[in-house]
Amino acid sequence: MYKSFYHFLLKYRSAKPKDAISRFANSAYDDLSFPKNSEDYDEISTYLEMNGHYPESMAVFDEAWEEYLITES
Secondary structure (H helix, E strand, O other): OOOOHHHHHHHHOOOOOOOHHHHHHHHHHHOOOOOOOOOOHHHHHHHHHHOOOOOOOHHHHHHHHHHHHHHHO
16 A cells, blocks of 8 residues: 555545545544544544544544555555
């Protein structure tokens, strides 16, 4: 992988989020504790499960992760 998941996710950030991934990206951007340098699914997944302030379900994370794997591998 070349980019961390967080840096991949930033391309979905939007001032006016139009979908679940954009809302997720905005939440990750605003979260100072988000594991910004991680490329590890388990690390990020565990972090999200332990920090329940994300507006969408884990299904959004899984969708974004699949796109990350396709784009970055």
